[in-house]
Amino acid sequence: MRDMFKKVNAKERVVGWYHSGPKLRPSDLLISELFKRYTPNPVMVVVDVQPKTIGIPTDAYFAVEDIHDDGTAATKTFEHVPSEIGAEEAEEVGVEHLLRDIKDNSVGTLATRVTHQLTSLHGLAERLTGIREYLQQVLSDKLPVNSEIIQNLQDIFNLLPNLTIPDDAPVFTVQTNDEYALIYVSAMARAIIALHDLINNKIENRQTELEADAKEAEVKESAEQAKVPSTEAGSKDV
Numbered sequence: 001m002r003d004m005f006k007k008v009n010a011k012e013r014v015v016g017w018y019h020s021g022p023k024l025r026p027s028d029l030l031i032s033e034l035f036k037r038y039t040p041n042p043v044m045v046v047v048d049v050q051p052k053t054i055g056i057p058t059d060a061y062f063a064v065e066d067i068h069d070d071g072t073a074a075t076k077t078f079e080h081v082p083s084e085i086g087a088e089e090a091e092e093v094g095v096e097h098l099l100r101d102i103k104d105n106s107v108g109t110l111a112t113r114v115t116h117q118l119t120s121l122h123g124l125a126e127r128l129t130g131i132r133e134y135l136q137q138v139l140s141d142k143l144p145v146n147s148e149i150i151q152n153l154q155d156i157f158n159l160l161p162n163l164t165i166p167d168d169a170p171v172f173t174v175q176t177n178d179e180y181a182l183i184y185v186s187a188m189a190r191a192i193i194a195l196h197d198l199i200n201n202k203i204e205n206r207q208t209e210l211e212a213d214a215k216e217a218e219v220k221e222s223a224e225q226a227k228v229p230s231t232e233a234g235s236k237d238v
Contacts, residue, residue: 014039024078059080
């Protein structure tokens, strides 16, 4: 399969393999060792085909050697690596072209933006819940303290605004109200433009119907006028 793939896609390179998960399996290490024939350090991706959480349903791993401090033989294990899903420009254009046929034109851009923000808020709530559960397990000595995770959490908390300062809270309130007012005015303008387009469409359709009726009446009148002389000529011949 790899040789046939190279014949069709000579410029592309095999970097690893994947399976449908949803978790690691005991045979994954053996398969990764097999893929070392084709790439030095193969990546293994677990794809969750039935995701229950919001986010990218993939996890990427590299097989590494786990060296024990007690002097025992090293064992193979998987190390999780951060990953993201991207696409080339041609692929993005193709996906957008396919999604164009299933796009609901009755749903406006405002509703789409609100849906996307609602999905993002659900994802944020799940991430915050995970952070809280991790910190609780660390406090109860169920998990060891990871200094890297704690530093990342501290950086996140440092970016949050301090709403307890009297001068900052009104500023955020005013900004929020301004954004709501902008959304409201945009929705009103969109509704007015839609009504205006509907009226113009009705006028154009009525004008088209009148022109069609006038043309049909003109054709009938021309046919009747052409029919009378032919009848007279026929009677004279008889």
